[in-house]
Amino acid sequence: MIWNEKIECATRDEMKAIQSERLIETVKRIYHNVAYYRDKMQQAGLTPFDIKGVEDLHKLPFTTKSDLRDNYPFGLFTVPMSEIVRLHASSGTTGKPTVVGYTRKDINMWSEVVTRSLCMAGIHKNDIVQIAYGYGLFTGGLGIHYGTENLGASVIPISGGNTQKQIQLMQDFNSSVLCCTPSYALYISDVLNEAGIDPETLNLRVGIFGAEPWSEAMRKEIERKLKLRAIDIYGLSEIVGPGVSCECEYQQGMHVHEDHFVPEIIDPVTLEPVAEGEVGELVFSTITKEGIPLLRYRTRDLTRLIYDKCSCGRTLVRMEKCKGRSDDMLIIRGVNVFPSQIETVLLEMSETEPHYLLIVERENTLDTLSLMVEVQEQFFSDEVRVLQDLRKRITHKLESTLGLTVDVKLVEPKTIERTAGKAKRVxxxxxI
Incomplete structure (x- = not known):
């Protein structure tokens, strides 16, 4: 089912016309209502009349997370607080949080794009959707909640954590859809296994997983352990929350709702656009938001865009699963390392659990990288020689993948802390 066929199957020319009209209006509104943006545009020698369509998007200045923090809490809002019906904030661990505000129209738009996303995943009004994303200032829970209700499906707003209760409700309420972080989905599968509950006895058929990077190998692991189809959803609070893009049932990239969010890919070093199909940093401009529209927001996520028509019939541009973040990338002795690379290697090993922790230290002037990884119980209790062999194989595989030596430490199951939210990997x- 396609929720909004006119938009989701529009031609490139039709989409460009929609984007251009909305971008022009957004730039005018921002220029006249936000002093910070007006100053940045004037410093660049720009007025709203210089933006005649999306082809002029590259002329506009970038927006970063620092810009939101510098204007904390409401300095980038384009409407008075009397028109803001909801506030959310990032869960950042350092400094001030980034604050976003929504008008009633923004909330309705958000519900629309989440509903489209759910339809892409094959979810319909007869589904029972268990939302185990956190509710509150984090956008995950409420974002999926409103879109699910808009679709007409049944919502179980359980929020994150309380895993025993999660499983009880899956059984008692016949949940058919699970929405949470991929790392928490794996944790649920572990608890199911410990309780001797066969996932085949549950009604789950689709999982909507996001809020943290995860690899294709991790997807296969989740699908194998929970016996469902694992769908990737993408969003970030600064742009709207979950529902900026989502995979369809073909799992060939996440369809971007580009009538609301215009994507670009830039080189994170030169800040210049990359050639079509190349990997770079994802940048978004919001063209329908009223509360806090953002121009050319640097997400720091690394991916590429695919403009081919999808097998599902949608023509919306697709973004590949994010390969990491330009600011989360570890540079170890001159080598660029992404946690997703290490995760992929570990998930190829049948003896390890998908729970790991990377520790980076500096001894004198030399950076070191160590890896703690959990070993499945039946292998950990085996003879020492087996563990030594496993450690050597992981070390060799990582060295050939990354080009540097990793100090691998095998630990018992459940050694590494679990969380219902985003997993701490590094x-x-x-x-430095």
């Missing part, structure tokens, strides 16, 4: 102890 501890960087360097003072």
């Amino acid at each position: 501890i960087d102890k360097r003072n």
